[in-house]
Amino acid sequence: MDIEAFAQHLVTLADTFKTSDIHILPEEKHYSAYFRLNGRMEKQFFLDIDEGTRLISYFKFVSNMDVGERRKPQSGSLAFQLPEKKIDLRFSTIANYHTKESLVIRLLQQKEASDHTVNTFFQHELNQLKELISYKSGLILFSGPVDSGKTTTIYQLVKNRITEEKQQVVTVEDPVEIHESQFLQTEVNEKAGITYEHLLKSSLRHHPDVLIVGEIRDEETAKMVIRGALTGHLIIASVHAKNTKGIISRLKELGISQELLEQTIIGAVFQKLLPVYCPLCAKHCSSYCTHISPEQKRAALYEVVSGKDLSCMFESESNHQNEAIRTIDRSFNHLLKKVQLYGFISEKTCRQYAIP
Numbered sequence: 001m002d003i004e005a006f007a008q009h010l011v012t013l014a015d016t017f018k019t020s021d022i023h024i025l026p027e028e029k030h031y032s033a034y035f036r037l038n039g040r041m042e043k044q045f046f047l048d049i050d051e052g053t054r055l056i057s058y059f060k061f062v063s064n065m066d067v068g069e070r071r072k073p074q075s076g077s078l079a080f081q082l083p084e085k086k087i088d089l090r091f092s093t094i095a096n097y098h099t100k101e102s103l104v105i106r107l108l109q110q111k112e113a114s115d116h117t118v119n120t121f122f123q124h125e126l127n128q129l130k131e132l133i134s135y136k137s138g139l140i141l142f143s144g145p146v147d148s149g150k151t152t153t154i155y156q157l158v159k160n161r162i163t164e165e166k167q168q169v170v171t172v173e174d175p176v177e178i179h180e181s182q183f184l185q186t187e188v189n190e191k192a193g194i195t196y197e198h199l200l201k202s203s204l205r206h207h208p209d210v211l212i213v214g215e216i217r218d219e220e221t222a223k224m225v226i227r228g229a230l231t232g233h234l235i236i237a238s239v240h241a242k243n244t245k246g247i248i249s250r251l252k253e254l255g256i257s258q259e260l261l262e263q264t265i266i267g268a269v270f271q272k273l274l275p276v277y278c279p280l281c282a283k284h285c286s287s288y289c290t291h292i293s294p295e296q297k298r299a300a301l302y303e304v305v306s307g308k309d310l311s312c313m314f315e316s317e318s319n320h321q322n323e324a325i326r327t328i329d330r331s332f333n334h335l336l337k338k339v340q341l342y343g344f345i346s347e348k349t350c351r352q353y354a355i356p
């Protein structure tokens with residue numbers, strides 16, 4: 001097998017399917033290459049051990065990793081040349097205890113924001129989001145698993161806001177995933193000494209109307225984001241949490257007092273992208289069905305907590321007695337069940353995507 005040609009083929013195919021990542025994994029007696037399609041792992045190729053090893057070595061070589069090092073996890077990146085374009089790839093390797101390596105390749109589709117929209121199920125949450133994004137200042141926090149359409153949602157909403165009047169939008173990201181010429185997009189570059197903190201600090205000095213922060217990852221960034229929101233900017237950021245309530249706890253964990261959170265947060269959002277049936281195959285739709293485009297095969301489900309619901313959430317956070325915990329009417333799990341009852345998703349999807 002010509003490894004270089006196969007690598008080309010693999011990445012080209014992944015790009016055509018709009019795969020978010022390729023997984024080359026060691027299995028019992030061979031390697032398998034999977035594509036993540038609509039959030040699911042789908043097997044694409046069987047490779048024997050030798051082919052799998054050579055393929056991984058090839059990618060390690062071209063992305064400047066140490067090919068001889070097989071034990072330690074490594075990471076690399078590369079602008080990969082496809083026949084018609086270049087595509088940014090991020091690589092990471094880990095070895096299992098037999099020192100057989102696995103490789104995950106993330107495809108950074110530098111999509112234009114205009115051809116990148118997210119489908120939704122309910123207008124109600126979208127209206128809530130639009131209202132939140134129209135505020136002059138405050139903090140809106142998004143959470144949800146990797147690849148749940150957070151960036152796409154945020155970009156779409158902010159673009160919508162600035163159609164009415166010209167405003168300055170600055171983003172701080174690691175890396176920039178969607179190209180949007182109307183925003184001032186900045187990217188972390190650790191090697192060049194451009195850290196998250198640097199970018200955040202200088203972005204705030206730029207006095208943007210809207211600042212989009214890729215992720216609140218530590219105490220330092222949390223403090224800066226809060227300060228920014230207190231000084232009259234609208235800040236939209238992502239944070240790791242398993243639901244909207246978890247967003248508040250996470251920020252507290254990062255050293256922000258509840259009082260400050262109550263003064264700044266105007267909305268907390270949790271979202272997931274659900275695989276939906278195409279209308280033609282309904283229940284029998286597969287990942288490879290081409291009746292609708294890959295983007296249309298997934299739709300975002302949002303839980304949006306703002307206004308009265310948000311005050312209630314803060315209240316139940318401050319008094320830990322469980323007695324008066326009010327759950328919000330349009331909770332994620334409630335809406336998920338509704339989507340299933342309407343026949344957009346399978347029972348299995350409903351089970352898998354529910355928040356435990």
Ligand SMILES: [Zn+2]
Binds near residue numbers: 291
């Ligand atoms: Zn179908």
